[in-house]
Amino acid sequence: MASPNKDLSRRGFIRRAGAAGAVAAGAFTSANAATAAQGTQRKARAKGVDYDVIVLGGGFAGVTAARDSMKNGYKTLLLEARDRLGGRTWTKQFAGHHVEMGGTWIHWTQPFVWSEVQRYKLEVEETPDGTIDPGAELRVLVEGRCEVLTRTEQLMPVLGAINKYFADVGQYWERPYDAAFQWNDLLKADKLSAAQVIEKMQLTPVQRVAVEAYAAGLSHAPMEHVSYLENNRWWALPGSSMTALHDSCGRYRFKHGTVNLINSMVEDGKPEIRLSSPVKSVEDKGDHVIVTTANGERVTASAVIVGLPMNVVQNVQFSPALDPLVAEAGREKHAGTGIKLLIRVKGQLAKTRVSTVAAETHPLPFIATYSQAADHTILVMFGPNPKLIDYTDKAAVQKALRDYFPDAEVEAVDHHPWTDDPYARGTWCNYKPGWFVKYYDHFQKDRGNVFFGQGDHGEGWRGFIDGAIGAGGAAAQRVKTKLG
Template identity: 85%
Template sequence: MKQYTQDRESAAPQGVSRRGFMRRAGAAGAVAAGALGAANAATPGPQRKARAKGVDYDVIVLGGGFAGVTAARDSMKNGYKTLLLEARDRLGGRTWTKEFEGHKVEMGGTWIHWTQPFVWSEVQRYKLEVEETPDGKVEPGAELRVLVDGRCEVLNKLEQLAPVLGAINKYFADAGQYWERPYDASFQWSEILKADKLNAGQVVQKMNLTPIQRVAVEAYAAGLSHGPLEQVSYLENSRWWALPGSSMTALHDSCGRYKFKHGTVSLINKMVEDGRPEIRLSTPVKSVEEKGDHVVVTTASGQHLTAAAVIVGLPMNVVHNVQFMPALDPLVAEAGRERHAGTGIKLLIKVKGHVTKTRVSAVAPPTHPLSFLATYSMAEDHTIFVMFGPDPKHIDYTDKAAVQKALRDYFPEAVVEAVDHQAWTEDPYARGTWCNYKPGWFAKYYEHFQKDRGRVFFGQGDHGEGWRGFIDGAIGAGGAAALRVKTRLG
């Protein structure tokens, strides 16, 4: 089966010059040499006729991220002739494996763990290798650097770190009140509604903290939120805490330690090889019209395709750009236009030599351009850092000099050799990073998300229970949608 590598250009978003977008976003993906060379080429699945009468396919899946790829694989294995339509010229959605300065890196979703049941079952199914972060020439030990009151404090002893860890524990102290069962929001729904309008920053403001503790908690919370603290629901950060077991160690291990040794694309390729759906890349969808006994999907090029069922795996921020007939739930469209709180930046920084020999985390107030930084990899002559910040417009993150100036607040002698990031908020097929809901969204929108309508089924990774917004949540959502289609089609 053809392998879906990711090393060619993707389309520039409307309203942004192609040169400007490519400068910010870097090259996006495509298919391995000799595979899908043409812009609208397709990979045929097995020679299989649709089981339903009078349609081209039993199932058409919209979106080639982990939700869509899972739904397409499972639909094929359920015996349905399945077509996967992806607007980009690569699969993976908001995951993207690429090369950066000799390292295989992830520009989007990265980390996995055995507390994430859906993705870990895939690791076991396909016997995929995982590795730890950071890798390379990292010596034992760890330190935390905190920018506070114009100076950098280096914390590397237990008695120095304990007050910071205690403050973070205190920040999440009420998580169990809302998420006793983090896969079942309805279980504590009355408590969730009480806290629905509380934003992630308000909780910090109410805490009695030292300056160092305040910086650390704000930076950590903003890293999880991946957007301004006042724009993300505190319920979302507390959900992250509850899911792996309500401890700092568990959250770190689940969300920042283990990743695919050969990239997220290694799982995408295994799923495609296993299910063998027909795939059409560079094929945006214009409309989805249910006709009662079938659904008509019209591509941007004007081609009409018919199916007994459609599974929608598109990100919530772009699904309203597709015309649905009957119309999309108005509140689902409204939420997409408002956009979720994931508006930040993930930046990779190559630094000359070793500015530290051990694993390091560095935090600053969310207004700092590099507010949450950690060691990603260490080689003989350089170090790779990964940074999560709430605002991609703090500085020009393509400017090595600007990044170096900010980095020297932590490491005064640092020399930046290369930087890279993917502009997900400008990507026309994402319009955001990982999904965190905004204050007030549970009461206003929650019951409207992921509601099937006739023969149109919604399996988006941005919605649902548990690890939604993660690779795990996307796999779970896609698989559940495929199962509901099986129930409907028989």
């Protein structure tokens, strides 16, 4: 991590960070944050409180809520447990490339994040980048052999099987931003897992592997833990086609990293930010809220916005207590428990974009080309189980990768263990079977002066960068309505 610079103004820091291709907001240290906030001399509107609004969590939900609260005229403090902003997004360097260890892809079908792209005139680029022909190749590991599918007549049965898996999407998600519109139909299918639906389909071995890998890849979890409704929601959001879903969830990314948007939002709103400040408790006293950090610091506000991941929010002591079912869901944890692995391989594996699929029990069940240069290829792998092998071991990863590419030489690997991360305890959020009936009505419900704007909940692209921005912005608007 870079050492503090003598010029610690927020504008100076962000300019340097952008010029250097900063490693997420990880280069934004606690010392930087404390000093950067000195330029904000706004006073709280209400008497007897330190701030109008305190925001918990510095992911996209929290940063959006803090920016918007400042623009709404409120003195705002953002508390983040990590030593960086970004939450489950994280831009860093890997093998000579800017890569994303967490949330990555965006698209104009995602309205909240794309409006930010337009607002700040941010550049996007396509995945994969590099000198790659426009064709595509699919490798399927099935019954001990690797089948290479390149021709249309080979690929169509696989695509047909995936389309069949999503054939009933209109029955549940005609309006994917409005679960209530087909609520009764949702309830009928609520207990269905991806595994149960696939089991009933008549598929060839190749088709079955492809559909299983696709379903598990979307939800980043073993298929029995994946809600079939959640897979359908993904399919419906961009327009109910595989091309649209691929473009929305795997094609376009920020040219200068997700950090570019985080830094733009911080520079625009200029909230006070305190990093390395995990929150211990939140006490709503009726006319004000007291927030106590893990180091014992107490700060007060008229309102608090919670932007924490659902799997960790129950670790904060709320008074009045958190909704018991919200706490229970956090302890149970959502389905996103997998691993995202970056692999640098010597040379060019293929002249085209390559995707590979295998059974979810394989250590590398879903791989795609991330980037390519003259002497190497960067692959990105999504798997539902981060414990199948030691993913820090290049030799172990190379052995698994050679099931697809017999001559592959792995030069480097990298990942972040999100499921072990105390401030995440999971990857992107997908609900488990039965969660709509049990929990849906309890999520994202404000209580007194405590407002919930978590990206893991809500309608539309929840669990995505887009959903986090939408949730944080909506919470800030509700605070504005409350405070006036």
